[in-house]
Every structure is written in structure tokens, then in C-alpha cells.
Amino acid sequence: GQQLNQSPQSMFIQEGEDVSMNCTSSSIFNTWLWYKQDPGEGPVLLIALYKAGELTSNGRLTAQFGITRKDSFLNISASIPSDVGIYFCAGQPGLGYSTLTFGKGTMLLVSP
Amino acid sequence: ETGVTQTPRHLVMGMTNKKSLKCEQHLGHNAMYWYKQSAKKPLELMFVYSLEERVENNSVPSRFSPECPNSSHLFLHLHTLQPEDSALYLCASSPSSGGTTQYFGPGTRLLVL
Numbered sequence: 637g638q639q640l641n642q643s644p645q646s647m648f649i650q651e652g653e654d655v656s657m658n659c660t661s662s663s664i665f666n667t668w669l670w671y672k673q674d675p676g677e678g679p680v681l682l683i684a685l686y687k688a689g690e691l692t693s694n695g696r697l698t699a700q701f702g703i704t705r706k707d708s709f710l711n712i713s714a715s716i717p718s719d720v721g722i723y724f725c726a727g728q729p730g731l732g733y734s735t736l737t738f739g740k741g742t743m744l745l746v747s748p
Numbered sequence: 749e750t751g752v753t754q755t756p757r758h759l760v761m762g763m764t765n766k767k768s769l770k771c772e773q774h775l776g777h778n779a780m781y782w783y784k785q786s787a788k789k790p791l792e793l794m795f796v797y798s799l800e801e802r803v804e805n806n807s808v809p810s811r812f813s814p815e816c817p818n819s820s821h822l823f824l825h826l827h828t829l830q831p832e833d834s835a836l837y838l839c840a841s842s843p844s845s846g847g848t849t850q851y852f853g854p855g856t857r858l859l860v861l
Contacts, residue, residue: 640790667849669849676854676855676857677854677855678754678839678840678853678854678855679791679852680852681849684849735781735796735804736793736850738790738791740788740789
């Protein structure tokens with residue numbers, strides 16, 4: 637089946653630093669999604685991308701849908717302690733009964 | 749109440765017990781999903797329902813039995829589970845079952861003893 641390679645696996649940064657993480661795939665996706673999961677909670681949708689080359693922001697978060705449609709990245713600027721959590725990318729190959737393929741997640745720790 | 753809710757939030761059961769997980773979505777969506785989340789593994793899709801019809805079943809053992817009585821409610825009936833079934837079980841919904849964004853509930857943390 638399809639797999640997403642998400643990196644890095646974990647990050648430990650100082651408050652105020654910028655963060656970047658990415659997902660790559662060997663196959664094309666038509667939708668890229670970025671979720672954040674806090675401990676003991678379900679994933680919460682951060683940003684959805686529907687078009688190759690699309691760059692979308694949500695506050696301090698910016699995500700891009702790669703031109704090749706095989707990758708996406710998420711940037712967090714000026715990180716704060718509440719950014720701590722696990723960030724997941726997810727891709728959807730197309731229409732019809734398309735299910736999401738998830739990356740393994742990037743665990744982000746922010747030191748005050 | 750809004751969004752996707754799941755009950756119970758935590759569940760401990762023995763291998764001979766029968767229990768059910770409940771999911772309810774208040775978003776007016778037509779599709780609902782069950783996922784299993786284990787440590788250090790990607791989310792695993794278990795079941796997909798679209799307009800109360802099961803449209804996908806990813807080779808899930810029969811000890812997991814889903815039920816979707818209407819487009820707002822989804823159940824996962826559990827019986828004779830194994831310790832390796834311990835995980836976070838997440839419910840999600842989306843406007844339709846194809847090519848649309850999924851919204852997740854908070855999950856049920858299941859421990860099988």
C-alpha cells in the first residue's frame with residue numbers, strides 16, 4: 637500500500653524558534669492534510685491543501701502542497717510551549733472511496 | 749454540542765468481556781470512520797461507512813464488529829479481544845466518503861488485560 641515518510645521523527649526546540657517538517661510519498665496525492673494531536677486527544681485538523689503548489693497559512697502555521705504532488709511541508713514560526721504535540725501529515729490519492737494515508741508523526745517538544 | 753464525540757474515553761476490559769465504543773458526530777456529515785492508533789505506528793483505518801452503508805473493511809478481525817444505525821452514530825462492538833488490541837480507537841467523520849477532509853473525535857483509550 638501507499639506509505640508516507642514523515643520527518644523528522646521528533647524535534648526538541650527552544651521557544652521562539654521556527655520549525656519545519658515534511659512528508660514525502662512515492663505516489664501522487666490529490667489532497668494533503670496536516671493534523672496536530674495533543675496527548676490523550678484525537679488529531680485536530682490544522683491545514684488542508686487541495687492543489688499542487690498551494691501555500692496556505694493558519695496563524696503561525698504555513699503548509700505547502702508540493703509541485704510534484706508527492707510531498708508537503710509544514711512550518712511553524714515563533715514556536716510557543718502550546719505547540720507541543722504530535723504533528724501528522726495525511727494524504728488522499730483521489731476521489732471516490734479514497735481513504736487517508738497517514739505519516740507516523742513528528743513529535744514536537746518546545747522548551748520555554 | 750459540536751464536533752465528534754466518543755464514549756467512553758477510557759476502557760479496561762478482560763479478554764472474555766464484551767463492550768461497545770460509541771461515536772457521535774454533530775457536523776451533518778455522511779461518512780464515518782474507525783481508526784486504530786498504536787504507539788509508533790501510523791493510524792490504521794479499520795472501517796468506513798457512507799450513508800450508513802459499510803464501504804470499506806480493511807481486513808479487521810471479526811472480534812471487532814462495527815454498527816452504523818444512522819449517519820450521526822457509529823459503534824464498535826468488541827468481544828474476546830487480545831492484549832495486542834490495546835490502543836487508542838479514533839472515530840472520524842467527513843462530509844462524504846471520497847476526497848474530503850476528516851474530523852476526528854478524542855478517541856477511546858482501550859486496555860485489554
